[in-house]
Amino acid sequence: MVFNSLEFALFLPIVFIFYWFFVNNHLKQQNFLLIVASYFFYGWWDWRFLALIFASSIFDFSIGLWLHGTKKQGRRKFLLLSSLLFNLGILGFFKYYNFFSGSLVEAAAVIGITIHKTTLDIILPVGISFYTFQTLSYTIDIYRSKLEPTKDVIAFFAFVSFFPQLVAGPIERAGNLLPQFLSARKFTYEKAKDGMQQILWGLFKKVFVADTCAKSVDFIFENYEGLSGPTLFVGIVFFAFQIYCDFSGYSDIAIGTARLFGFNLMRNFAYPYFSRDMAEFWRRWHISLSTWFRDYVYIPLGGNRCSKLDRIRNIIITFTLSGFWHGANWTFVFWGFLNGLYYIPLMLSNRQKAHTEIIAPNRKLPTPNELFQMTTTFFLTLLAWTFFRAESLSQAFGYLTGIFTHGAMNPFDELSQNSNDIANGFVAIFSLVIIEWIQRKHQHGLELESIPIYLRWGAYLVLSLIILNFFGEETTFIYFQF
Amino acid sequence: MKKFILKTIAFAFFLLMTVNTFKLFFPYWWGNRHFHAKMEELGNTTENYNTFFLGSSRVFRHIDPEIFDGIVNRNLPVKIKSYNLGSPGTYNPETYYLFDNFIKATPKRPLNIFLELQKMDRMVNFAARNSRRRYWVNFNEYLFCLQWYTNDNTLHPDQRKRDIKRYSAAFIENMLGIGELSDLLSHADDDDGFGIGKNGYYALEDEENDFKGEEIIKRRTDFAADRSMVKRRRHTLRRLFKKIKPDTSCNDAHINRINKIIEFGKNNNINIYFLLIPPGEVDQDLLRTFYNIPEEHRLEFVDPNKYPRFYREKYYFDKYHFVKKGARHFTILLAQKSLKILSSTMAKNVAYAK
Numbered sequence: 001m002v003f004n005s006l007e008f009a010l011f012l013p014i015v016f017i018f019y020w021f022f023v024n025n026h027l028k029q030q031n032f033l034l035i036v037a038s039y040f041f042y043g044w045w046d047w048r049f050l051a052l053i054f055a056s057s058i059f060d061f062s063i064g065l066w067l068h069g070t071k072k073q074g075r076r077k078f079l080l081l082s083s084l085l086f087n088l089g090i091l092g093f094f095k096y097y098n099f100f101s102g103s104l105v106e107a108a109a110v111i112g113i114t115i116h117k118t119t120l121d122i123i124l125p126v127g128i129s130f131y132t133f134q135t136l137s138y139t140i141d142i143y144r145s146k147l148e149p150t151k152d153v154i155a156f157f158a159f160v161s162f163f164p165q166l167v168a169g170p171i172e173r174a175g176n177l178l179p180q181f182l183s184a185r186k187f188t189y190e191k192a193k194d195g196m197q198q199i200l201w202g203l204f205k206k207v208f209v210a211d212t213c214a215k216s217v218d219f220i221f222e223n224y225e226g227l228s229g230p231t232l233f234v235g236i237v238f239f240a241f242q243i244y245c246d247f248s249g250y251s252d253i254a255i256g257t258a259r260l261f262g263f264n265l266m267r268n269f270a271y272p273y274f275s276r277d278m279a280e281f282w283r284r285w286h287i288s289l290s291t292w293f294r295d296y297v298y299i300p301l302g303g304n305r306c307s308k309l310d311r312i313r314n315i316i317i318t319f320t321l322s323g324f325w326h327g328a329n330w331t332f333v334f335w336g337f338l339n340g341l342y343y344i345p346l347m348l349s350n351r352q353k354a355h356t357e358i359i360a361p362n363r364k365l366p367t368p369n370e371l372f373q374m375t376t377t378f379f380l381t382l383l384a385w386t387f388f389r390a391e392s393l394s395q396a397f398g399y400l401t402g403i404f405t406h407g408a409m410n411p412f413d414e415l416s417q418n419s420n421d422i423a424n425g426f427v428a429i430f431s432l433v434i435i436e437w438i439q440r441k442h443q444h445g446l447e448l449e450s451i452p453i454y455l456r457w458g459a460y461l462v463l464s465l466i467i468l469n470f471f472g473e474e475t476t477f478i479y480f481q482f
Numbered sequence: 483m484k485k486f487i488l489k490t491i492a493f494a495f496f497l498l499m500t501v502n503t504f505k506l507f508f509p510y511w512w513g514n515r516h517f518h519a520k521m522e523e524l525g526n527t528t529e530n531y532n533t534f535f536l537g538s539s540r541v542f543r544h545i546d547p548e549i550f551d552g553i554v555n556r557n558l559p560v561k562i563k564s565y566n567l568g569s570p571g572t573y574n575p576e577t578y579y580l581f582d583n584f585i586k587a588t589p590k591r592p593l594n595i596f597l598e599l600q601k602m603d604r605m606v607n608f609a610a611r612n613s614r615r616r617y618w619v620n621f622n623e624y625l626f627c628l629q630w631y632t633n634d635n636t637l638h639p640d641q642r643k644r645d646i647k648r649y650s651a652a653f654i655e656n657m658l659g660i661g662e663l664s665d666l667l668s669h670a671d672d673d674d675g676f677g678i679g680k681n682g683y684y685a686l687e688d689e690e691n692d693f694k695g696e697e698i699i700k701r702r703t704d705f706a707a708d709r710s711m712v713k714r715r716r717h718t719l720r721r722l723f724k725k726i727k728p729d730t731s732c733n734d735a736h737i738n739r740i741n742k743i744i745e746f747g748k749n750n751n752i753n754i755y756f757l758l759i760p761p762g763e764v765d766q767d768l769l770r771t772f773y774n775i776p777e778e779h780r781l782e783f784v785d786p787n788k789y790p791r792f793y794r795e796k797y798y799f800d801k802y803h804f805v806k807k808g809a810r811h812f813t814i815l816l817a818q819k820s821l822k823i824l825s826s827t828m829a830k831n832v833a834y835a836k
Contacts, residue, residue, distance in 0.1 A: 469663040
């Protein structure tokens with residue numbers, strides 16, 4: 001089930017009513033209801049893969065208890081390793097098997113060895129990368145004695161399968177989310193209202209901005225060889241906003257939905273395109289994944305507390321792995337590697353934390369210097385996004401070369417059949433940037449408490465009408481494939 | 483909690499009212515661009531016509547009002563001036579929706595209305611989620627669809643479930659105006675002038691010559707490459723007409739609606755006729771329904787035993803439509819058969835017509 005569907009529009013109020021009216025006073029029943037709802041939500045897509053979530057939950061729940069119950073370091077290491085092997089094994093099989101077998105065949109061919117290629121027709125279970133990382137954080141934190149394991153199996157199952165963030169995050173830490181399943185949730189008007197506002201804002205980003213941009217992006221990337229430089233440039237700018245609004249829109253809906261049930265999920269995006277350097281960008285983009293890699297990969301590798309050379313290695317490994325997490329393709333690996341390269345100069349000059357506050361906090365407009373920094377950072381992300389979007393490295397390089405060598409034509413003239421989509425895309429991006437700039441000090445674009453109610457309702461109405469109008473075919477979210 | 487739920491409901495209601503109030507400013511046919519083009523052409527001249535044909539592209543491409551008028555006017559006491567309101571992709575119950583609204587909006591009641599008798603639109607193109615497929619699914623039409631499916635016992639339960647789901651989604655989406663607002667605003671831009679100046683009739687050959695559209699050329703060439711469908715259809719229909727006897731029962735929801743239309747016609751001095759138009763997209767259910775319509779209100783042209791010429795390959799432009807020659811033959815036959823019914827029923831209407 002996807003958030004931008006009529007099914008979800010029916011599912012959500014039904015679960016909400018049962019949750020707050022029928023099992024309101026029973027924590028276990030509430031958690032059990034959330035498990036049933038979450039399994040239904042996931043099973044709507046493909047019920048067969050519910051077994052994976054179930055297996056992952058029961059395995060890590062048991063490992064957690066065993067880890068806590070033993071003091072022997074060797075046995076603890078063995079248990080942690082079992083959890084890592086089990087979870088990453090499943091992830092590796094479903095997500096990376098064909099990639100590794102294909103790469104092995106190609107590598108062998110280079111040195112003259114012929115290996116018969118066996119690819120399996122494997123369906124990638126939606127959200128496997130997200131819930132795998134979430135359950136991994138649980139066992140790793142228990143191993144590190146940062147977390148006490150829960151003995152409440154229902155709460156743990158609900159934590160792993162919690163439907164708002166099950167398929168595309170935010171990747172929650174057990175330390176933040178699990179305790180919320182263990183204590184009574186209370187309905188508050190303010191929280192529920194904020195949840196609804198964030199859902200509306202998320203839908204606006206997904207349905208209006210991301211899906212509108214997607215139409216042009218798909219066409220331009222499919223036909224990039226015959227299109228001029230400016231059109232290719234428009235294509236990659238549109239993709240930058242498509243991926244941002246698709247993913248952050250999903251996160252907004254997830255966070256808002258969780259708030260309706262009394263939960264607080266971590267923030268996943270904080271206006272990343274207003275970043276003044278790449279370090280700031282990575283503190284504002286997919287925060288739950290960036291911090292996961294920081295805590296479970298970068299720091300264990302040595303983090304900043306080692307020689308410069310080792311720090312460079314740690315950065316490159318962390319970013320490259322982060323790229324590989326996104327998908328089994330060299331394009332993602334290169335995307336991660338490139339972002340690692342962007343980060344190194346900032347780290348070496350010790351400027352990776354030069355910008356921790358939001359831009360121009362007490363001014364209406366940025367200074368020319370800030371504008372320059374923002375633009376430069378945005379252009380660096382565009383370069384990287386080309387690799388993220390391309391089907392292969394050669395397509396990415398061809399696309400980038402094409403921007404400078406394919407001549408100049410007005411994109412509206414060149415894509416006259418798609419000119420409406422392009423115009424809508426520009427309007428969508430412009431509206432988004434304006435609203436986000438105004439709201440940059442707030443958690444999301446619709447946090448409008450300081451304005452009169454009639455203006456607030458007017459804003460909700462306008463956004464709802466835009467969403468309804470652009471609500472075309474149900475489109476899945478890009479991050480479902482990761 | 484109470485405050486939150488009340489405010490959420492209030493907002494949802496406010497949104498629903500806004501969308502549906504907005505829609506009130508647009509004509510009932512807004513999602514059907516061919517019908518729009520015809521209504522634009524008719525403008526204030528609707529009163530100049532007293533006979534209308536309503537239905538799908540089979541009506542649009544096969545009935546030439548000039549030929550029809552020429553034949554019936556030789557022998558009728560009242561001069562017939564007809565207009566073809568057929569439009570591609572218009573099926574049951576959209577045809578009934580258009581009929582109901584057309585009658586309501588027309589200041590002077592017409593004398594005759596010919597409605598194509600059609601199978602239920604199974605919304606096979608529903609995935610396209612365009613306004614065209616669902617702009618007409620208001621509460622009444624949705625209710626009719628539910629009744630129709632409840633009464634239909636020829637469909638597999640899974641098909642029935644799927645179709646009801648599609649109609650339910652179409653109804654909800656239409657109520658919420660999902661994906662419709664910009665279509666509403668731009669619906670008038672889609673007037674491509676099909677059939678203008680020809681009393682609503684437009685032969686496929688003419689369209690091919692006028693526009694040279696890729697899609698229409700492909701339709702013709704695809705059919706030229708494989709004409710076997712005509713033969714298959716002829717065999718199927720022969721068997722069907724042998725199998726289904728006139729005294730069989732049919733879908734109550736459908737026949738009730740038809741009877742209501744006929745009754746309405748009687749009360750308002752409008753002669754209503756239901757047509758089975760070749761090439762017959764007819765199944766058991768539809769044929770049973772046809773046999774349950776009072777004889778003086780039905781005309782059938784699809785039985786291959788009676789009308790073998792409509793199953794000659796040379797009459798076809800594509801799988802579903804005739805070339806001009808086929809359309810001409812059909813119109814002549816329609817006029818001749820109509821004449822018999824019209825002359826008996828219209829004698830009663832002479833006073834009204836004058």
